[in-house]
Amino acid sequence: MAGARRLFAGTPWIGNDCYFPSQTARPPPIPWSGEMAQFFQDYRTLDDINRYLDLLAQRHPKLVTVREIGHSWEGRPLRVLEITKDGNSAEKPCIFLEGGIHSREWIATSTVLYIAGSLLREAEKSDVQLLLKHFVFTLLVPVNPDGYVYTWEVDRMWRKTRSDRPNLQCDGKVAGVDANRNWGFTFGKTADKSYESLLHDPCSSVFIGPKPFSEPETKAASDYMKQRQEKSLQLKSETAGPGYVAAFIDYHSYAEAMLPPWAYTAETPSGPDGVYQTEMTKSLNRAFFNTSGRTFHAGADVFPPDPGTGPDWAYGLLGIRATMTIELEGHSFCLPATQIQNVGQEQWAGVKALASFIQKHGGEPSTETGLFAPGGNSLLVAANPSMEAPASYGWLIALTVGGVIVVAVAGLMGARSWLRTSRGRSYAADGIELE
Numbered sequence: 001m002a003g004a005r006r007l008f009a010g011t012p013w014i015g016n017d018c019y020f021p022s023q024t025a026r027p028p029p030i031p032w033s034g035e036m037a038q039f040f041q042d043y044r045t046l047d048d049i050n051r052y053l054d055l056l057a058q059r060h061p062k063l064v065t066v067r068e069i070g071h072s073w074e075g076r077p078l079r080v081l082e083i084t085k086d087g088n089s090a091e092k093p094c095i096f097l098e099g100g101i102h103s104r105e106w107i108a109t110s111t112v113l114y115i116a117g118s119l120l121r122e123a124e125k126s127d128v129q130l131l132l133k134h135f136v137f138t139l140l141v142p143v144n145p146d147g148y149v150y151t152w153e154v155d156r157m158w159r160k161t162r163s164d165r166p167n168l169q170c171d172g173k174v175a176g177v178d179a180n181r182n183w184g185f186t187f188g189k190t191a192d193k194s195y196e197s198l199l200h201d202p203c204s205s206v207f208i209g210p211k212p213f214s215e216p217e218t219k220a221a222s223d224y225m226k227q228r229q230e231k232s233l234q235l236k237s238e239t240a241g242p243g244y245v246a247a248f249i250d251y252h253s254y255a256e257a258m259l260p261p262w263a264y265t266a267e268t269p270s271g272p273d274g275v276y277q278t279e280m281t282k283s284l285n286r287a288f289f290n291t292s293g294r295t296f297h298a299g300a301d302v303f304p305p306d307p308g309t310g311p312d313w314a315y316g317l318l319g320i321r322a323t324m325t326i327e328l329e330g331h332s333f334c335l336p337a338t339q340i341q342n343v344g345q346e347q348w349a350g351v352k353a354l355a356s357f358i359q360k361h362g363g364e365p366s367t368e369t370g371l372f373a374p375g376g377n378s379l380l381v382a383a384n385p386s387m388e389a390p391a392s393y394g395w396l397i398a399l400t401v402g403g404v405i406v407v408a409v410a411g412l413m414g415a416r417s418w419l420r421t422s423r424g425r426s427y428a429a430d431g432i433e434l435e
């Protein structure tokens with residue numbers, strides 16, 4: 001619904017956690033003694049986050065496996081926690097949660113940490129125990145540690161990675177890349193010429209980078225999911241074997257919105273997957289409302305089209321149906337630390353609702369798109385992952401699947417001039433969330 005499209009112009013710097021209008025370094029947080037309950041009294045430095053993750057692993061050795069899946073551009077380890085109970089985690093359906101791909105969205109980072117803590121704190125409760133037996137929860141946080149450190153030490157509003165390429169700098173400084181435009185599906189594809197120039201501008205906050213998965217952070221996260229999906233398909237059958245990724249949620253802020261596929265067209269998939277995704281957002285919204293009283297905006301069209309996002313890649317190429325971006329609460333990137341626990345509880349309820357939804361409606365990968373669609377196992381092997389679109393249509397993308405061309409989605413031309421105007425505004429103001 002074009003009429004439902006909206007952008008969320010907040011009111012930056014009022015009642016927020018950004019101490020300096022100059023957006024420079026933040027004072028130290030309330031000290032953390034190592035007490036678990038105290039951790040969420042404030043936002044935390046990367047060192048404290050790593051201490052927290054280590055502590056969770058030490059205290060729950062039977063439930064937690066820490067795995068290093070790569071290193072950031074500046075060499076920081078990218079670690080996931082795999083949380084499950086009994087049985088082989090490699091053979092369980094995986095719920096993959098990540099936060100902090102955009103470094104200034106601190107509440108996204110704290111929320112994924114809160115979910116990790118809750119899974120373990122409540123591991124003996126009967127409902128959680130059932131979920132931990134059935135699923136493995138994999139949490140990657142923060143996805144973009146270099147950017148996160150930079151938001152603490154230099155520029156609170158930094159969004160991108162910190163990759164520094166001599167030929168791709170911004171006025172002689174580190175450009176970084178928007179890691180949520182860097183995934184290998186619909187990479188850089190837009191019919192909007194002014195947006196396209198921003199996507200290729202190292203100085204813009206949505207710079208896509210030199211190629212898909214140029215950033216070690218997106219490469220590591222995507223490889224983890226891809227390996228699970230490929231292994232699940234190993235028998236060369238077109239049905240899923242054990243261990244597939246059943247869900248991928250990418251937490252951001254701020255907009256109070258759930259954005260299932262497709263981000264790149266802002267259109268809902270027309271088949272059963274679209275129905276599944278719509279029902280999924282409804283069940284999360286019930287959980288949110290019951291916990292915090294909030295109802296989130298939901299739908300592919302809540303934000304304007306954006307190419308190269310993580311959830312679109314996860315659905316488009318891996319067929320993960322339960323995938324979306326969740327934009328958390330707030331009216332700026334600087335949600336007060338007093339809100340960390342409220343948002344955490346709300347989203348923890350959402351994760352439980354998501355897992356229950358998958359148990360009820362199935363979490364097997366799509367048969368409409370991606371690896372498990374007819375002939376789809378040739379997709380990843382063959383592909384230029386950026387999936388070239390037929391240029392003459394501009395706004396069409398074709399996936400060649402087993403000789404059958406599945407053409408997905410045409411944009412609403414009428415909405416585009418409106419979007420262009422809004423885009424211009426949104427890039428002019430730094431206090432507005434971009435997916």
Ligand SMILES: [Zn+2]
Nearest residue numbers: 102252253435
């Ligand atoms: Zn974001």
